[in-house]
Amino acid sequence: MALKRGVLTVLLAGMLCCLCGCGKAAAPAGSADAGSAEQAAPSGSAEGSAAVTEEMIDPPLEDEASDTGGQAQPLAGIVICLDPGHGVTSASGQERVSPLSQETKAAYVSGAAGNSQTEEEVNLAVAQLTRAGLEQLGAQVVMTRQTNEATVSNIERAQIANNAGADLCVRIHADGSEDSSVFGMSMQVPAGGLLGTPEIEQPSARAAEIILEEVTAATGARSRGLAPRSDLTGFNWSEVPCVLLEMGFLSNPQEDALLATDEYRQQIASGIVSGVCRWIESGR
Ligand SMILES: [Zn+2]
Structure with a gap:
C-alpha cells in the first residue's frame, strides 16, 4: 500500500x-x-x-x-607492453642473443602462415583487441608495432617494453609445425643463464601460468603448458616480466580456421585481459 x-x-x-x-x-x-x-x-x-x-x-x-568513467579501473597506473610477433620487412641482420653473450641470431624472422592468414596479421589483430580491453580497465598500453609492415628487431621489442617501464610484456604469436595434426596453446617463459635480468623469471612464470589458464578457459583450446626458453633474444634482453603466448597452430586446419574469426580472436584477447588482471591482483 x-x-x-x-x-x-x-x-x-x-x-x-x-x-x-x-x-x-x-x-x-x-x-x-x-x-x-x-x-x-x-x-x-x-x-x-x-x-x-x-x-x-x-x-x-x-x-x-x-x-x-563508467567502468571500474582495476588496471589504473599499470603499463602493459603488447608485442605482436614478427612483421613484414626486407631487413635482415644479426643481433646478440643476450647482453651476457657474444652469440648472435637473426634479428628479423618471418612468422608462420596458414591457409586463412599469416602470423603477422593474427598476432596484430589479437594485440589490438587486447589493447582495447586493457585500456578499458585503465591500463596504459605500449605496442611494439601497429602495422603489419614493420621492421622491429627482437632487441628493439624488448627495449620498447624496458623504456616504457612496463609492468608486463605480453608477446603474441601463433605456432607452426610440419605435422598438421599438432594443435593447442602454450606459453613460453624466460629461463636460464643468459637472462640479462634474472629477477624476471619468477613473475614471468606466474603471469604465464595465469594467462594461459584464462585464455584456454575463454577459448576452450587445449593447453600445452609452459615452455621455458633460454635462447630467445626478446626474453634475454627484457628487464621487465615477459611472456610469449603461442595462440595455436596455423599449420592445423581447425585452429587456423578458428584463429581467422573475430569471435575467437576476441576470446583470446579477453582471456589475456583477465589473466593480466588476475596476475596484478594476486601480487604478481
Ligand atoms: Zn611467431
Missing part, C-alpha cells in the same frame, strides 16, 4: 512538473527526488516509469558515469 501511494505521489508530482514546465529545471538539483523515484519505479505502471525515467533518473546516472 505504502509503495502504491509513493508511485501515485511521484506520478502526480511528474504531471504537475509537466504542467508547469519546471521538469527540466528541477531535475539536476533533485537527487533526493530521484532516489525516491528509483525506489518507487519497479512497482509503477509502464506509463509511470517512463515519465519518471526521462525526467528524474537520467541526471544522476550521468553524474555517476562521469565520476568513474
Whole structure:
C-alpha cells in the first residue's frame, strides 16, 4: 500500500512538473527526488516509469558515469607492453642473443602462415583487441608495432617494453609445425643463464601460468603448458616480466580456421585481459 501511494505521489508530482514546465529545471538539483523515484519505479505502471525515467533518473546516472568513467579501473597506473610477433620487412641482420653473450641470431624472422592468414596479421589483430580491453580497465598500453609492415628487431621489442617501464610484456604469436595434426596453446617463459635480468623469471612464470589458464578457459583450446626458453633474444634482453603466448597452430586446419574469426580472436584477447588482471591482483 505504502509503495502504491509513493508511485501515485511521484506520478502526480511528474504531471504537475509537466504542467508547469519546471521538469527540466528541477531535475539536476533533485537527487533526493530521484532516489525516491528509483525506489518507487519497479512497482509503477509502464506509463509511470517512463515519465519518471526521462525526467528524474537520467541526471544522476550521468553524474555517476562521469565520476568513474563508467567502468571500474582495476588496471589504473599499470603499463602493459603488447608485442605482436614478427612483421613484414626486407631487413635482415644479426643481433646478440643476450647482453651476457657474444652469440648472435637473426634479428628479423618471418612468422608462420596458414591457409586463412599469416602470423603477422593474427598476432596484430589479437594485440589490438587486447589493447582495447586493457585500456578499458585503465591500463596504459605500449605496442611494439601497429602495422603489419614493420621492421622491429627482437632487441628493439624488448627495449620498447624496458623504456616504457612496463609492468608486463605480453608477446603474441601463433605456432607452426610440419605435422598438421599438432594443435593447442602454450606459453613460453624466460629461463636460464643468459637472462640479462634474472629477477624476471619468477613473475614471468606466474603471469604465464595465469594467462594461459584464462585464455584456454575463454577459448576452450587445449593447453600445452609452459615452455621455458633460454635462447630467445626478446626474453634475454627484457628487464621487465615477459611472456610469449603461442595462440595455436596455423599449420592445423581447425585452429587456423578458428584463429581467422573475430569471435575467437576476441576470446583470446579477453582471456589475456583477465589473466593480466588476475596476475596484478594476486601480487604478481
Ligand atoms: Zn611467431
